[in-house]
Amino acid sequence: MHNIHDQRLLIIDFGSQYTQLIARRVRESGVYCEIHPFDVPDEFVEALAPRGIILSGGPETVTAGTTPRISQAILDLGVPVLGICYGMQTLAEQLGGEVMGSDLREFGHAQVVGAEPSDLLPALGVFPGKGSDVWMSHGDKVTRLPDGFVVTASTESAPIAAMENTARHLYGVQFHPEVTHTAQGKALLHHFARDICGCDGDWTAANIVEDAIQRVREQVGDDHVVLGLSGGVDSSVVAALLARAIGDQLTCIFVDNGLLRLAERDEVEAAFAPESGIGNVLPLNIKTIAAETEFMERLAGEAEPEAKRKIIGNTFIDVFEREAKALPGVKWLAQGTIYPDVIESAASKYGKAHVIKSHHNVGGLPERMELGLVEPLRELFKDEVREIGLHLGLPRSLVFRHPFPGPGLGVRILGEVRTEYAQTLRQADAIFIEELRAADLYDQVSQAFAVYLPVKSVGVVGDARRYEHVIALRAVETVDFMTARSARLPYEFIEKVSNRIINEIASVSRVVYDISSKPPATIEWE
Ligand code: XMP
DSSP: OOOTTSSEEEEEEOSOTTHHHHHHHHHHTTOEEEEEETTOOHHHHHHHOOSEEEEOOOSSOTTSTTSOOOOHHHHHTOSOEEEETHHHHHHHHHTTOEEEOOSSOEEEEEEEEEOSOOSSGGGGTOBBTBEEEEEEEESOEEEEOOTTOEEEEEOSSOSOSEEEETTTTEEEESSOTTSTTSTTHHHHHHIIIIIISOOOOOOOHHHHHHHHHHHHHHHHTTOEEEEEOOSSHHHHHHHHHHHHHHGGGEEEEEEEOSOSOTTHHHHHHHHTSGGGOOSSSSSOEEEEEEOHHHHHHHHTTOOOHHHHHHHHHHHHHHHHHHHHHTSTTEEEEEOOOOHHHHHHHHHGGGTOOOOSSOOOTTTTHHHHHTOEEEOTTTTOOHHHHHHHHHHTTOOHHHHTOOOOOTTGGGGTBOSSOOHHHHHHHHHHHHHHHHHHHHTTOGGGSSEEEEEEEEEEEEEEETTEEEEEEEEEEEEEEOSSSSSBEEOOOOHHHHHHHHHHHHHHOTTEEEEEEOOOOBTTSOSSOO
C-alpha cells in the first residue's frame, strides 16, 4: 500500500463556519485532506500536490474588490476544483463570470432541480429535471457563467445554483453539501473525493493506527517518552497508541490534583490493566502522583476564576516537570494535540481566534522542559480520535466520555476551592452521571455535570432543619461547544437526581437545574 497521506485533497478556507465540516466529510469518505487559509503560499500548494481542491464558503462578498481570492497557482494545478458557496462565486468571478449582490439572503432548505447533465450532481440524486433537498445560506449569487461552463442545477431564487466545466473538472455549488441538512451532501463529497479526484480511500482507522505507530517509532527510536495522562479521550488514545508503538519506553504521569471526578484514577488504571489487551507491554507504566495537598495549598484563599485556572495550570506544570525530570533518560513529551487545535492556532495569526477563557492550561511545558514533542493525533479530528481509540481497544465509556476541563472541579466549585467542597461535589456529580447512564440519557447530552455553589440555603429533613450548600446540575446539547442549549431532561428524572443528592449527601440542602443557553451564559459556571 502507498502512504496514506499521498492521495490528499486541499481545502481552502475562506472563513466559513463549515470549513471543518467539509474536511470531516472528506475524511469520512476515506480520503486525507488538509485545511489551509486562502492566502497560503503558492509554493506550499505546489509542494502539497493535492489530487483535488475544495474551496470553502465564507462571510465576504466577491462584489467588493478587496475580498479573498483563489491564488492562480491553485487554478494552474489542473486538478479538480469544487467551489462551495463563496468558493463557487469567486471561482465564477475569477474565470470571467459575474456575481451580483442581493439584499435578500436565502437561508435554509431549498429544492435544487437538475439542468444540464453533470458529472457531480448525480451523487446528490440530481439529474436533468430531477431535484433534491439542499441547504442554502447566501446573499450574493452567480449571474453569468464563465466561458466553458454550463448550469447544472437551479433553485427558484438562484438560477445558477450549480455550474460545471466538465472538461476542466471545475465545479461550483451554491448550496452546502457538507451540512447534514443537504440530503445527499455526504455522497456528493464522497463522489468528488473518490471518483472525480481518483483517491482510493486508504484513510481508515486501521491504516491511521499503523501509520502513526510507524511514524512514532521512527521519531523516537530507542528514547524514552513521557505523557501526561488525564483520563480524557485524547491523552488516553495517545497512551494506547504509544503503548502499541513503543511499549515500555513510555511512562504516563497521572497527576491527582484533588479536583478529579469520583473514581477517575481507578477507571484510567482499569482501562490500561493487563487484561485490557491494549499495548504490547503491560501493564502500562502509569505513575500516579498524589498532589492534592499541593494544589489545595496553592489555591487557598483564591476566589477569582482566571486566577484559579492559572494556579491550577502552573501547579500542574510544576508537579509534572518535577516528576518527569525524576525519570531517567526522557527525551520526548507526548501530547494529545488534535487537528482543530492546530487549525485554530494557525487561524489566530489572522486574528480569527477569540479567547474568552484561558483554555490551554499546559501551554509552555515542552519549551520549559527542553523535550521534543510527540503529537500523534495532530492531524485528526475528534471523531477520528474516538474511532482509533475504539480500534485500539479502549472501552466505549472512556472513548465517548463527556469533555472535562483541565482545571477540573476547580472551575465547578464557585469561588474558593476547599477539599470538603470537592468531596461533596464529587459525590453529587457521580450520582448525576450514574442516573444519566441508567436512564440512557448520557449519550444524548453533550456534557453534563454538577456545580458546587457556596451559598447556604435552608432545608428540612425529617424533623430537623438543615442549613447547607446548593448543588446546580448542568446538562447541555451542543455540536461544537461554541454555542449550546440546556438539555430538556425529563422533570421526573431531574427530580429523582435531586432527591438522591439531598438524601445521600448531608452537606447539600437544595438542588437546582441550570437552563441558561450559551451564549449568553457559558457551559461551565466559571
Ligand atoms: P465554556 O464554559 O467556555 O466551555 O462554555 C466550553 C467547553 O470548554 C470546556 N472548558 C475548559 N476546558 N480548560 C479546559 O481544558 C478550561 O479551563 C476550560 N473551561 C471550559 C468546557 O468544559 C466545555 O466543554
